[in-house]
Amino acid sequence: MATKEISYPGLLISIEGIDGSGKSSLMDFLVKELAARDINLLRTKESGGTEFGKQLHRIVQYRTEALDAKAEFCVFAADRAQHFTQVVIPGLEQGLLVISDRMADSSIAYQGYGRQLDVSMIRQVNRWVMQGVTPDLTLLIDLDTSMAIARLQDRPGNKTVFDREKIEFFESVRLGFLTELKNREHYVIDGSQSRDAVAKDALQAVVKFIKKTGWSHVA
Ligand SMILES: Nc1ncnc2c1ncn2[C@@H]1O[C@H](COP(=O)(O)OP(=O)(O)O)[C@@H](O)[C@H]1O
Numbered sequence: 001m002a003t004k005e006i007s008y009p010g011l012l013i014s015i016e017g018i019d020g021s022g023k024s025s026l027m028d029f030l031v032k033e034l035a036a037r038d039i040n041l042l043r044t045k046e047s048g049g050t051e052f053g054k055q056l057h058r059i060v061q062y063r064t065e066a067l068d069a070k071a072e073f074c075v076f077a078a079d080r081a082q083h084f085t086q087v088v089i090p091g092l093e094q095g096l097l098v099i100s101d102r103m104a105d106s107s108i109a110y111q112g113y114g115r116q117l118d119v120s121m122i123r124q125v126n127r128w129v130m131q132g133v134t135p136d137l138t139l140l141i142d143l144d145t146s147m148a149i150a151r152l153q154d155r156p157g158n159k160t161v162f163d164r165e166k167i168e169f170f171e172s173v174r175l176g177f178l179t180e181l182k183n184r185e186h187y188v189i190d191g192s193q194s195r196d197a198v199a200k201d202a203l204q205a206v207v208k209f210i211k212k213t214g215w216s217h218v219a
């Protein structure tokens with residue numbers, strides 16, 4: 001599982017969606033619920049899933065000067081390369097359920113659809129830095145862009161460069177996720193539901209998927 005080319009004993013799940021769609025809130029819930037079911041899991045994220053990645057995350061998310069879109073993508077790709085070598089692949093080798101807040105589809109959606117970079121180039125670099133591994137399952141929280149923006153305005157903390165993007169940008173990003181995921185194992189969650197409903201829906205989808213794969217979580 002967890003790749004088309006090499007088989008690892010672990011399982012890889014990514015959670016995707018536009019800013020403000022509820023990914024981090026859902027991660028908190030899923031990690032707790034899955035751990036309570038004795039599933040050995042590894043919670044991680046992109047960008048910033050490694051120490052090196054945290055530095056890249058700060059540089060790119062809180063920049064104050066304009067940045068070339070290709071440069072932006074390369075930073076996320078560098079974060080991803082380090083993340084796979086240091087965290088994701090070792091976790092999969094250990095037979096863990098690796099669950100990541102964002103992954104490669106975010107680059108397709110944000111830098112490809114949002115910033116209009118060549119999507120096939122992004123796919124190719126993603127494949128390279130991910131060493132041929134693809135998520136076994138991607139949960140996409142789909143949410144109306146104006147609702148997501150309203151939530152971001154209320155969310156405490158410093159604003160990132162993406163938090164300040166216009167609605168049109170998020171429309172493209174949202175479409176990017178929905179389009180890219182059509183050809184992969186994925187589950188779309190209606191993010192406009194209550195926190196509880198989103199959480200229940202996602203947990204059910206994950207549990208059903210784990211059963212379907214026959215994956216044994218006993219490491
Ligand atoms: N289902 C929901 N309904 C209403 N507000 C939500 C819901 N899920 C998350 N939020 C709130 O919306 C904001 C964005 O959620 P967050 O989990 O940080 O999104 P993301 O990680 O996708 O950017 C947070 O303030 C969070 O508390």
Ligand SMILES: [Mg+2]
Pocket residue numbers: 023024025101
């Ligand atoms: Mg988040």
